[in-house]
Each structure stands twice: as structure tokens, then as C-alpha cells.
Amino acid sequence: MILAVGPDPSDATKDSEVRRPVGVREVAKRAQVSLGTVSNVINTPDSVRPKTRARVEKAMRELGFVGSRAAGQLRSRKSGLVGVVLPDVGNPYWADVLRGVESVLEDQDLTLVVGSTRQDPARQKRLLRAFAQQGVDGLVVAPIDTLRGWEPFAGRRLGVVALENGAGPDVGSTISLDNVGGARQAIAHLLALGHRSIAFINGPQSVPWCVERREGVLDGIRAAGLKTSEVLIEVEVADLTSAKGLTATDDLWGIYQPTAIMCANDLVALGALLSLQRHGLRVPEDVSLIGYDDVVFVEALRPPLTTVRQPSFEVGVMAGKMLLSGAAHDGSERELVTPSLVVRESTGPAPLRKRT
């Protein structure tokens, strides 16, 4: 605790007496009913006679009753909370997924509690523990690390839905995206355009879907009868953000000058684009660029970005529905989503350039 160094703390006026919030008992007294009735008004209004209910509601209003979820939750063992653990809500892709989940759950008087892991396993762990302690009724998690510590959620009312696969042991239900396939499409596109010197800016290999996207890239290169070591330059960034994409591309360009850059997501690609522009390079004439996710703004970039489209909102909706249906709780339902390549103007024929 940080104490202020105020001139004279000796005021001694006990006005700091924060009057405690009013509770059900006070409301009950004022409305001339028992505390149980107040509880009924809150939870099962239909079981209370309208006249009585009105009296209680009036009392609640007059007293400014708010109620403590903690107290209720303690006894009822329901929190009305659903935890959502995502890599980064600042990424429009995940923000969209979140909107999808929200759209399904908001009528069910469930409140979303959201946390970003920022590709940091320690943060994922902390978030999961925090959510467990909050007593969330259900969990939607996009693991950026093999999912440990999810057990406390298995017994919860709604269970667990894992987005992206490769999470680890059977984790409730999962919605998998075919990352291998998506990445393969992207790399195949570049190869078909004649690119033979391609940089791949990827996230940490501790993240399951980064591993998968890499796999897809390697697969695609081999499938074209080429040697990965001769074609691919791999770069790893800790954080899949535009800032990191920018610096990574700056650094990369000092060493290699590939004819194409593929990024693990659109934010990184945005950073790469900014970097290339600052170097005075034209896209796609000098360098082709390809992203992943198809977030909203890439269509308006200069040039519009070729990318791999994944349905974001829809994935969120699926996750929400899985929770509600109980599929996440007992049986483990699996769902597979297939991404598709969206070719725009940021990719073009490979320029002639000697391999460095």
C-alpha cells in the first residue's frame, strides 16, 4: 500500500466511515417481509405475489440496494460468470471472436470475464487460476500453451471449450481451425507465383497453432518438391503485434531480402508492411506480403492484403453455443473449421533478385 505524504494526517475526523452497503435484511425490514422473500424477489420474482413484490422492489429502490454477488455465489455455487482467455483482445480477430461469444451468452444473464495471455504461458496460468478462484461457471480458452490447470473447470456448471487445437489432454470440447491447411494454401500461393526466397514471421513455438502454421508452411514447400532450408527464412517474434512485426521486418531486411514475407497473423503483416514502406519498398513489386486472419482493416491497406480468412465471429458463436448446450461439460464435442485463402493485391510474381 502506498501511503500519501500529506502535510497533516492528524485530522482524526472519523468521517471516513464508509457506510456499508444495504443488505437483504435491511430491505426485508423496510418492506415488512422476511429476508427469504427478498431473495425470492431477486431470483424467482414469479413466485412472489405482485403486491408483495412491488413493496420489496420499492424498498430496494429507496435503500439503493445493490446486492453482493459474492455472498450469493458462495451459497448457490453459481457465479454467472464465463471466463474467456484469449491471446490478445486488441487483435480485431480475437475481438471478433469475443463478440461472437458475447452475442450468444448475453441473454443468458451470463457475464463474460476476459483476459489476454499475450502469448505468455505464465499469464495463461495466472488467468486460469484467477478465473478458477472467481468461480466461473464456464470457460472459453484459446490456449497459447499446452493447457495445464484446466481441471478445476471441468466440474463447473458449463465446462470448458478450447479454441484452436493441440491443447493437450481432452479438454471439454474443442473447436479446431485447420492451421496446417491454411498455412499450406498461403505458401502454395507464394510458390506458384515463383517465390523461392520467403521469410516466415511466426510466433513462439510454444504456441500450438504457431507450430501448426509452421508445419503447413514446411509441408507446402516440400510438396512443391523444394528444400525448406533453401527457400525459407524463419523469424520468430514473441508477440504477434504490429509493433513486433515492424521491428522484426526491419531486422530481417538488414540481413536477407526475401521476395516474399508471410506472417503468422495480420497484425504482424501490418507491421511488416509499415516497415517495408519505410524502407521505400513497393508491395508487391519488390516484396510480396501475406497475412493470416483477414481482419477488417486489411482490405483497406495499401495494397489490400492477401491473407488467409478464418471466420472469427462465427467461431465465437460456436463456442458460446457449445457452452450452453452442455456439450462442453460432459461429452467432448469436436468441431473443425477450415480457413480459406483470400488473394488481394499484396502478392504478385516474384521479382528477379539473387538469393542472399
Add this chain to the structure above:
Amino acid sequence: MILAVGPDPSDATKDSEVRRPVGVREVAKRAQVSLGTVSNVINTPDSVRPKTRARVEKAMRELGFVGSRAAGQLRSRKSGLVGVVLPDVGNPYWADVLRGVESVLEDQDLTLVVGSTRQDPARQKRLLRAFAQQGVDGLVVAPIDTLRGWEPFAGRRLGVVALENGAGPDVGSTISLDNVGGARQAIAHLLALGHRSIAFINGPQSVPWCVERREGVLDGIRAAGLKTSEVLIEVEVADLTSAKGLTATDDLWGIYQPTAIMCANDLVALGALLSLQRHGLRVPEDVSLIGYDDVVFVEALRPPLTTVRQPSFEVGVMAGKMLLSGAAHDGSERELVTPSLVVRESTGPAPLRKRT
């Protein structure tokens, strides 16, 4: 504790019984200490002899103790939660503000609970009530409506910080952004370029800072000795998103063809840009476009967007610090942030075109 996946968990008792999570009492029994000691290990580890503490921690680990924040919070009257109410976390601007708040609070073992209002007063109200019931210790709110219902938070441990001004009655501390000034700079820029037919796509007039930005626009026009009614075309969108910006611009263009469009934020401007491109219009040769916020991607748009820069991350940091310093609790501290115009390539001289 990691459970082995052995073929036969010999206990085999009525396992369908969702066994309740272990509590302090069970840990205490196992560690041969009193329940008070377990609580001390959790909250004030230094007050427990290392040997005892180790025993308790071992027991917690073996039993998979998680703990219930609800129970603790009930007695201690501390939730360790800070509520953050923003218009839209999907907007990179607000995501950045959030990151700022987070960066200050995450070491203080405070957990952020975030909600988006989407310019909907009803949602704001719901969120505030929910946060009050969760017993958040502090609140950061960017009101999209005169702030009612914040009183329950005033007495909380950390208090209230309001972002953007015009909230209403004295609400803890506030961080105001000079929206009038920012908008005035933007419109002055357009007028200086010769534009005399300008559309302004703004958010709902129930949102305080939309009102202010409008005021700045009107001011700026009048300051140039022009009649607002002759220069300005006002458009209102319910939601400050790219989707709404796109449709609003589509609709607008069917009726008027202004030489410049100013948007209440960059997301709307992005939507407008997409719409203009689809109409085959060149920016800025046919239409100038100006946004607000300077979110990360606008620099990479085609063309790079002229906009009004507001420090986002920094505002979040300020808000976080205000909460911690206690300024948000008692004295109401005021802070004013001044935005600045960033001229890029989306604005240019007004083309010759007859006023429609």
C-alpha cells in the same frame, strides 16, 4: 496434483459425485494446522514460520486447493477487481487504453474486469450494476452517457476515474480530452485546403464526446467566417465501427458528394475509405478523408490517413495511477489531455465540384 492416467483408479468410488472443491479446513487438517494458519499462508505468508508454511503449501498442492474468492471477498470486503467500462474494446484505441491501465495495475494483484458499452446507455447501466455487484474495488469508465449509477463505487477502496469529460456530477477524478480543440484542428485543416462541402460522420449525440467533437467542428467553421449550414452535412451512426462507417458513406454518397469527409473516429473513417474505394473514388483527389484517434493501422492505409492523434496508452496509464494514488477516491483530480493533428496523405486540396 497431476493425476496419473493409470488403467485403474482403484478407489473407484461413486465418482460421478462432483466432489466439492477442497477448502481451507481440509488443507488445515492435512497440514496439521488450524484453518487460520492456512489463511495466513495465503494472505500474509511472512507471518508464518517457513517450516509451517512449507507444510501448508505442500498440502495445498497435494489437494489441488484453489480457493474461493467469493468467500474471501465476503468477509474481507475486498475483491481485488477493477472494473473498466469502455465504448468498445474492439477499437484499437480503447484496446490501447486498456493496455495502459493494465500495465499499471497488473503488479498490484488487481484483476481487470472489462466491459464494452457499444454506445448503448442501457449497456452502460447494466455493466455498472454488474460491476457494483461484483464488488469491484475501483472503476475506470469512459461514459457514453451522463454517468448515473456510479455512486455505489464512490465508497470503494479505490474509487472512480472517468475518461472523457462531460460525465455529469463530480465523478471521482477525471481525465479529459480536449475534443473540441481536436475537432477544431481537423476542420480548420480541411477548410484551409479549400473544402466548403464537408460531411461529418459522428456518433450519437447522447455521447458526451460526440457532442464535443461536433461543437469543435461547428466552432471551427464559424471561426473561418462561414455558415455551418452551408458547409456541413451531418451524418449520425449508432455505432462507431467500420461497418457503420461503410454503410453510412454508401448512403451519404447517394445523396451528397461532399469534397471531404470527417469521421468521429478512425474505425468509421476506415469504413468510409472502403466505401469510397468501392465507388471508385480516389482519396484525396476526389474526396479528402480525416479520422480521429490515430490508431495503429491508419498509417498503413491507402492512402495513409490524416487524423487527430490522442495518446491512448498514456491515458490508460494515467487512469491506473490515479486509482492507485487514491486520487480517484477522495479528492477529485482533473487532468487534461490535448490531441494533435497528424497530417498524412488522405487530405488534399478541394477538387472543383458544384455544391449539390
Add this chain to the structure above:
DNA sequence: TAAATCGAGTGAACCGGTTCATAATTCGCT
């Protein structure tokens, strides 16, 4: 008319981690 049924309301017990007055140890020092 008496008995069974039902809707409404009651309030003591309860959820489980924290508090705090009290008790038990340990430690420093003579």
C-alpha cells in the same frame, strides 16, 4: 363440514475464507 392441496411467506442454517482476541511457543537476556 372436514380433509387434502396449494400458493405464499418465513427464518435458521449454510456456503468457505478472513478476522481478531486469545493462547501457545520461541527467543533474548539476566
Add this chain to the structure above:
DNA sequence: AGCGAATTATGAACCGGTTCACTCGATTTA
């Protein structure tokens, strides 16, 4: 060894909304 002070440990009471077995009066059924 003896004694007071400091450190550590104890556990009953508590936070406040929910639960549920129970009461009460009214309506329906026999």
C-alpha cells in the same frame, strides 16, 4: 534456569444472499 516480550498459531464468529424444511391461510376436494 527464569521471566518478559515478541513471534506464531488457534478457532469461533463473521460476512450477506440463498436454501429448504416448515408454517399459515385459502381454496379445492371428498
